[in-house]
């Protein structure tokens with residue numbers, strides 16, 4: 582059974598957290614990845630197929646649209662399926678449908694969007710704690726335990742400490758193995774600073790029930806997570822969503838500038854035949870905001886053309902934001918020159934990155950091999966492939982003593 586303790590994970594994101602984002606996040610050091618929220622009633626109606634060409638497992642709706650897919654050679658033992666539900670029986674049916682292909686099931690109790698709460702799902706469950714706990718108990722006894730896989734849930738804070746702790750105490754007694762708290766209330770937006778005042782009390786409760794605890798909300802980088810570990814101890818876990826939407830390599834102390842990132846991202850999208858509309862949606866989040874390439878990509882309609890343009894722009898060192906790192910802070914896109922980022926790194930101590938264990942974790946993931954097996958759509962790619970191979974053998978360029986803050 583997977584363990585969520587002391588991990589840095591990719592959060593669930595509708596549209597943005599599809600397979601290519603998850604694979605890149607894993608490549609760059611995410612320990613676990615969450616699927617986007619998928620509604621219980623939807624997954625139940627899907628047909629499960631093995632796509633032999635891509636070696637993925639796909640769940641297709643009646644129009645053969647992919648609702649959920651996974652690439653097990655990389656995601657196995659790392660993938661949490663997030664479910665939206667307001668019904669204990671349907672939740673179990675949905676859980677049983679996918680459990681063989683995932684490593685845990687998470688109940689979304691934090692989404693404040695209309696489509697979720699109007700059906701009693703997401704953050705609406707925070708106001709119906711008995712129903713919330715019944716869904717979790719049912720998932721634990723009928724899906725999790727028989728399959729030896731963990732059930733977890735993701736909540737937001739309530740408006741005061743007592744109510745929040747009372748709810749968490751109840752949730753902790755359902756048999757879940759992990760609690761994620763998005764440290765904002767239901768009414769707060771992502772541009773507002775998360776509230777960390779309740780964390781010490783939440784830790785006491787989750788420790789009492791031996792449940793792991795993931796902090797979520799405005800963690801922008803690997804280094805932000807290290808700061809949380811320094812404050813709350815090694816067992817604490819962190820979840821990154823928006824910053825990883827902008828740059829899925831942000832899990833690494835040595836992330837990619839956006840121009841290199843989009844090349845890798847589009848290679849994966851091309852290989853896995855990701856829906857071009859979804860590719861473009863995510864890509865536009867990753868692009869240098871004011872890059873001249875933005876309108877050019879916006880016009881393209883398929884993965885191959887987007888990949889071709891990404892190859893082209895690698896040569897364009899005149900591009901204003903060439904080799905800038907892009908990440909997100911309180912919903913604002915931030916661009917920083919890689920050189921300045923490295924300078925920042927030198928100003929702070931990063932003890933954990935010095936340890937061999939951390940470095941091993943970053944290098945043992947042989948994703949490049951599968952990237953380099955992608956058949957490139959254009960001819961002049963040999964150099965690019967060599968670059969991948971070179972990078973594979975490279976030690977991560979990690980400063981040994983200092984720590985940045987983004």
Ligand SMILES: Cc1cc2nc3c(=O)[nH]c(=O)nc-3n(C[C@H](O)[C@H](O)[C@H](O)COP(=O)(O)O)c2cc1C
Nearest residue numbers: 592593594595617618689763798799800821822823
């Ligand atoms: C595009 C997008 C889609 C999201 N979809 C989900 C979702 O499916 N399930 C969920 O629990 N939270 C969802 N969230 C919320 C994030 O998982 C996370 O809780 C929130 O963005 C705060 O974390 P951050 O500050 O790291 O972004 C989404 C957020 C974004 C930006």
